[in-house]
Amino acid sequence: MTASIKEVARHAGVSLGTVSNVLNRPDVVSPPTRQRVLDAIAELGFVRNDSARQLRAGHSRTVAIVVLDVSNPFFTDVVRGAEAVVEEAGAMLVVCNSGEDPAREHRHLDALEEQRVRGVLVTPVHDGRHPRLDRLIEHSIPVVLVDRGTGRANRCSVAVDDVLGGRLAAEHLVGQGHRRIAFVGGPFSIRQVADRRAGVAATLSEHRVADLRVVETPHLTVSAGRDAAEELAALPTSRRPTAVFCANDLLALGVLQGLIAGGLRVPEDVALVGYDDIDFAAAAAVPLSSVRQPREQLGRTAAQLLLEEANDGGTHQHRHVVFQPELVVRQSSDHQRTPSRRGR
Amino acid sequence: MTASIKEVARHAGVSLGTVSNVLNRPDVVSPPTRQRVLDAIAELGFVRNDSARQLRAGHSRTVAIVVLDVSNPFFTDVVRGAEAVVEEAGAMLVVCNSGEDPAREHRHLDALEEQRVRGVLVTPVHDGRHPRLDRLIEHSIPVVLVDRGTGRANRCSVAVDDVLGGRLAAEHLVGQGHRRIAFVGGPFSIRQVADRRAGVAATLSEHRVADLRVVETPHLTVSAGRDAAEELAALPTSRRPTAVFCANDLLALGVLQGLIAGGLRVPEDVALVGYDDIDFAAAAAVPLSSVRQPREQLGRTAAQLLLEEANDGGTHQHRHVVFQPELVVRQSSDHQRTPSRRGR
């Protein structure tokens, strides 16, 4: 077994408290003693027991992020942003994956609370009330939503204006002359998905475009996108949407594959716009138009708010940071660019 | 603050040990008492303190995986495989990102050891001796390498035969008539990278193809790939490789972008083969040939070996599981398929 502080103390011929001092406040112990302790530590291969330390301290030095899907490049970029800030602060970031499953999300939050983590960044599976999160906060574990929380909530949030994102995409498609448009996405319990759809719906009704077909998907994944495309490709041309807006890029890539497999051309037969502008969007078979979000920035800001709250104690004022998305038009939705396709 | 077991006990009018029994061995406490305790727990919002529990138990119930790059879909798939097994076993998987940085890897391993995690899955940044990992093992924290460890090592490992993978790619390219071939990848301290290169080199020399150009990259990322492509595109046609094999798909996607940007056609001017067969490979601008690895399977097996060792205690026999890779040929390296490009 691993040596404890007690054995180090015995080995170095000092008291237990002195070893602790060497570890935590090296300046208060005289150089020769300090050296003896250090030698003993090295010799015994002593490693601090974090459980004991935490037990005493009352909280840990790790911060957690619970994401909807570790395989989604959007979230991995958010993670990297958060990671940078958290490590800078000398803490540790652990990543948990809810996989869009409320039960798993719940289990993770339970475990994290039992571990008395310093704080939690989370994109919840369910919109609306989050009793589980409220409880974390009651137990004074700060929570930052990576999602647009309600403005008056008892926590900070960081988000990108998803309604606006939906609007940008819809304006663009309408501007390109499309009148039969589909929204592919789901589950709608995820706020981002619902908001993006709402943005599209609002814009279309402003333009008196009535034909919005909503294809609900069970997940935000490539394979869910392929399935959705199959459904669209099967429609008679006269009723098939001429443009598809997807709730994220994974879906869009799946839809792209599915449309091509179904013999349809993008953008000639169907225009396509995704969301997130993950790195792979630009590298797709048909470079994908997408609504860009400041992914790493989102993670960084969320982590900063969390640490601020964790350190600030009572004086902390909750904040809600909302970033603006930006539409990036590429070939998948751009008629102009299409003729030059071979030239690329 | 959060209530402790002691307050629950007082609230329910029982002793401290009884509460613990309700939590851990509900059958030994009489139903009425049990109910009173349960009520008290609910009323006080009691949450177990995992630090204290661990302190007593001597080890935690979490397992960690340290990956080279959370943004690499290869690793996220490995993570999902491991996750499935770990959750099945009632433990929790936390993901740490070394970002190919030895210092960060080291810090993570230190932190994990301090936390007395149940075990660690890791793809190390450095090949060869791993003193840090040996120390974990000495302190009886099982380690499973997601990487081909040396056969006689003091730990399990799970890997795909990377030398074979390199060979498959090289055989294919040579078979397509290529004689000037480039290997793009790095850093070579990562065993997988070194092995893939070795496989290529061996195959080429067997075929008496002398012209292997090695472009070393600082990372296995899309942007590193773009930089490498720039270097290749700048060469005079007579000396430019006619085929490029990349150490992973991210690099290959970057190279693809770079080549196209440099005015070269894939596969007509330069054939391209990647590695991992991530989902995005098939969806790329030019669908990417790639060496496929059983990604989730890798994670599942690694996690199984780890849990086995963690539970088995002394009797455990270390195992080294090696999977076979498989070449998937797509348009990026297939002259035959090229003329039909428009048709897709």
Add this chain to the structure above:
DNA sequence: TCCTCCGCATGAAACGTTTCACTGAATTTG
């Protein structure tokens, strides 16, 4: 009726830290 066994509950010890009030010696101050 006495003993034994059983079911249920108790309370103290232990896990490995950190912290803090304290001591003893050395040094400075008046």
Add this chain to the structure above:
DNA sequence: CAAATTCAGTGAAACGTTTCATGCGGAGGA
């Protein structure tokens, strides 16, 4: 030179669990 101050180091308490030896009353057996 005594008193005050500083400096190093000490040892016990506390953090919240789990475990285990123990106690106790009642039921069943001889």
